[in-house]
Amino acid sequence: MPAADSFTLKTARTSATFGYGPAGAIVEIADPLPESYWAHPANAWSQLMASRIPGLENIWLKYEGSHLSGSFKDRIMAASLGELLARQPDCPGIVVPSSGNAAISAAALCARRGLPMVAIVPTTVPIERLRPVTSRGAILIRAGEGPSQSYALADRLSEALGFFKLYSTFASPWAEWGCRAIGRELAGQMTQPIARILAPVSAGPVLIGTANGLAEAGLPLPQLVAVQAAGCAPIARAFALGHDDVAPWDDSVETKAAAIADRLAGYPQDGTRVLNAVRASNGSAEAVTDLELASARAALLKYDGLDAEFSACAAIALLMREPHLATPGTVAIITASGFKHTYAGDAPTPSPDLAILDTLKTILATLAPEASIGA
Structure with a gap:
């Protein structure tokens, strides 16, 4: 289980309430997550699949876009x-x-x-x-x-x-608690030891919750990697600078990755919780650019058939930049579907196979000359 900070407190499920503890302490639920909030691997809430992206064939994708609303x-x-x-x-x-x-x-x-x-x-x-x-x-x-x-x-x-x-930061003890379901499912879905978990991170319950879920399943703590957008990356900045605490992001926010662009103003201890956890696991906190996020989204669509939200591609963006991390037992959490982007017309358009395209043109000229190719 990720190392708890001096400002992390445990409470019983029946005593959990919104808000932080004394001196801004983060409150986490001591009780295990009941099965009513997650499913066994045979009926998991989200699927696990091996990637086909060139260079990332060794990694596993935990695709959270299959939920009712399209996200974790x-x-x-x-x-x-x-x-x-x-x-x-x-x-x-x-x-x-x-x-x-x-x-x-x-x-x-x-x-x-x-x-x-x-x-x-x-x-x-x-x-x-x-x-x-x-x-x-x-x-x-x-x-x-x-x-x-x-x-x-x-x-x-x-x-x-x-x-x-209803909050989804550490101000809600149920945020991290609910995310333990990802770890509980992974423990049964994975056919090899889990060596590394990468996840897009805003405040961080998804990564900490996944690790705590693995611990509840009796598995050892893997290396944890928190990935943020370079245009708003308070945790990654603190990690790179060797700071003990995360400070709120005071620069301008320059990223399209709205889902993970959180300054952490007013609750920087959320970031510090993640910072301490990744260090305790011998992991890291990293930042990726919007260009890298766009390339990762296009790769997930082209090679894995997954329409992922721009922000949700952060783990893949890092692995494409740092392929040495794509070792066996590596799991990338894809936190949300990209349907919102796609419906708005914001989707990559890869080049078609030119040989097939030429053949189609020749056939259509005879079979259906009124038909057109393309959207």
Whole structure:
């Protein structure tokens, strides 16, 4: 299990509440994740497959885009909402601060329960990330430049409305707890020892939760690699500089990877939790450029048939740049589907096989001269 920090506290499942502990301590649930929030490998919530990207044939892809809402946030929201509704079945509604995926996930779950929901997203989030939220009946509020400001407003709105708040940072003990499902599934899906886990990281529950899930399954801690976008990479910067603590990102945010572009303003201890964990595992925190992310997305589509969100390609972007990391037992977590980009027309267009194209033109000239090739 990732090394706990001096500011990490354990609590019983029945005592878990939103917020940090004394002096900003991160609170993690001591109880194992129950099977009601994850499935055995024969019926896993997300599939595991070997990549076909040239040079990465040794790695495994844990594709989280197959969830109901298209991202791993379903694991967090299912655990969070399930626990809260068990305590208060007459919940009046939900407030969710998000850069997109958490809001979509919460909206999908709330729609199935007939729960009112308010989503608060930064003004910089593209419209294609918001339509899946509003189409499920949620009310949308756009405020602030980044996730930190959305969380601050969510705190106030939750109190004013009497609604539950659902977070996907370490401020919610159910965020990391729900992500343990990834590790629990991997423990049964993998046919070889797990040597390394790479994941796109914003605040970090996905990586820490996966490692904790492996520990719950009785497996040793693999090397952990947190991957961020170079245009907003507070954890990777702290790692590169050899700092003991993560400081909020104070530069401008220069990346299209909105899902992992979090300054960590107001909760930098989330980043420090990840920083300490990757060091304890002999891993690292790295940053990739938007160009590398775009190349990784195109490669996943071309060779593995996976439509992955731009931000979700971070682990593959790093492996394509650093192929020496693509050793047997390496798992890359692909955190979300790319359907939002693709529906908006933002998708790579690889060159077709020219020989087949010429043959098709010749055949169509006779069979269907009115037909055209291409979109």
